[in-house]
Amino acid sequence: MDTMGRHVIAELWGCDPEKLNNMSLVEKVMVNAALEAGAEVREVTFHKFTPHGVSGVVIISESHLTIHSFPEHGYASVDVYTCGDRIDPRVACDYITRMLDCNRREWIQIERGEGFTGAFEEHVEILPVSVASM
Amino acid sequence: MDTMGRHVIAELWGCDPEKLNNMSLVEKVMVNAALEAGAEVREVTFHKFTPHGVSGVVIISESHLTIHSFPEHGYASVDVYTCGDRIDPRVACDYITRMLDCNRREWIQIERGEGFTGAFEEHVEILPVSVASM
Numbered sequence: 001m002d003t004m005g006r007h008v009i010a011e012l013w014g015c016d017p018e019k020l021n022n023m024s025l026v027e028k029v030m031v032n033a034a035l036e037a038g039a040e041v042r043e044v045t046f047h048k049f050t051p052h053g054v055s056g057v058v059i060i061s062e063s064h065l066t067i068h069s070f071p072e073h074g075y076a077s078v079d080v081y082t083c084g085d086r087i088d089p090r091v092a093c094d095y096i097t098r099m100l101d102c103n104r105r106e107w108i109q110i111e112r113g114e115g116f117t118g119a120f121e122e123h124v125e126i127l128p129v130s131v132a133s134m
Numbered sequence: 135m136d137t138m139g140r141h142v143i144a145e146l147w148g149c150d151p152e153k154l155n156n157m158s159l160v161e162k163v164m165v166n167a168a169l170e171a172g173a174e175v176r177e178v179t180f181h182k183f184t185p186h187g188v189s190g191v192v193i194i195s196e197s198h199l200t201i202h203s204f205p206e207h208g209y210a211s212v213d214v215y216t217c218g219d220r221i222d223p224r225v226a227c228d229y230i231t232r233m234l235d236c237n238r239r240e241w242i243q244i245e246r247g248e249g250f251t252g253a254f255e256e257h258v259e260i261l262p263v264s265v266a267s268m
Contacts, residue, residue, distance in 0.1 A: 001187060003209050009141070013250045045179040047193050053135060055198065057191040059181050063202050064191065068217070070137050070247070077139070077246050079213070083202070106254035110242075112211050113204070116147045120240035 003113030005063055005083035008093045012076040014103035020069035020076055023048040023056075029099040030058050030065050033092040039082065062087050067096070076100055081112065137247030139197055139217035142227045146210040148237035154203035154210055157182040157190075163233040164192050164199050167226040173216065196221050201230070210234055215246065 019025055027046045034041050039060040046056030052072055058065040063081040070076070078096055080089035089109070097105055111119065118124045153159055161180045168175050173194040180190030186206060192199045197215040204210070212230055214223035223243070231239055245253065252258045 001183075001204060001206075003204050003207050003211075005211070007143070009244060009246075009254075011246065011250070011254065042181045042189070043179045045177045045191065045193060047176045049135075049195070055176070055193050057179065057193065057198065057200070059179060059189050059191065061183070063211075064189065064200055066191070066198055066200065066215075068197050068215075070135060072135075073137050073247075075137050075247060077137075077197075077215075079215075081200075081202075081211075081213075103260065104250045105257075105259045106250065106252065107257045108244075108254045110143060112143075112145065113207075113209060116145070116238045116240065118240065120143075120145065120242045123239075123241045125239045126237065 002084055005081060005112040006089050007079065007081040007110045007112050008089040008107055009110065010078040010093050010105060010107035012078055012097055012100060012102040012105055013074060015074050015076055016101040017071040017074055019100050021052050021054065021071035023054045026054045026067060026069060027056055029096055030056055030067055033095040034058050034060050034065055036095045037087050037092040039087050065092060136218055139215060139246040140223050141213065141215040141244045141246050142223040142241055143244065144212040144227050144239060144241035146212055146231055146234060146236040146239055147208060149208050149210050150235040151205040151208055153234050155186050155188065155205035157188045160188045160201060160203060161190055163230055164190055164201055167229040168192050168194050168199055170229045171221050171226040173221050199226060
């Protein structure tokens, strides 16, 4: 499989707090977002925190979608990462944005797996030969 | 819980292909990376692809770690996202880097959940009131 992928990182503010705290709804939104974008869902795992908040991931054949919700702040941090060029991660992100009633959004798209290009200018490292062992 | 978090996005090249294709090893590396950084593991989900490659996520109380491996390219895309300032995502990322025998790494760190600051200059959007419903 080609390593190239697109990773959308989105900050969703002004979301509906009740939706953000409803794990089954959040899970449904995330799975449907994957399907909406045409992705193939492989694994779905969600966790409800006490007193509030939901974390979850949808592993797709093309990579993953994740969410962490903070109902008390009306905030959700969302990642949609899709390998290949068949799936547009923005489609899934837009769906999530709509379904959580987000009214202020910031997002960036990062290109992944393009080779050791130095595109991540912040830190580019040639490492010594590792002696790691499990 | 505070929304603020740090998200390390890492591109690991020159990794050991056999390790990258060994799901139980990759899962162990990712869980141990979370523990190494002092995170609390909540959910662990991994998936093995045919003919090769592993995708997986470790949901931690502080957010998540994900990996997608491409053994045939010696490449793994890794994310370590930790909320709060107690856990340093770079500790987990460094551990994964070592354990997969990565010899070329690029990474960036993105600040998450800082409020609607416009820091993601690429796309900052005030959205119309949504009428989304599930």
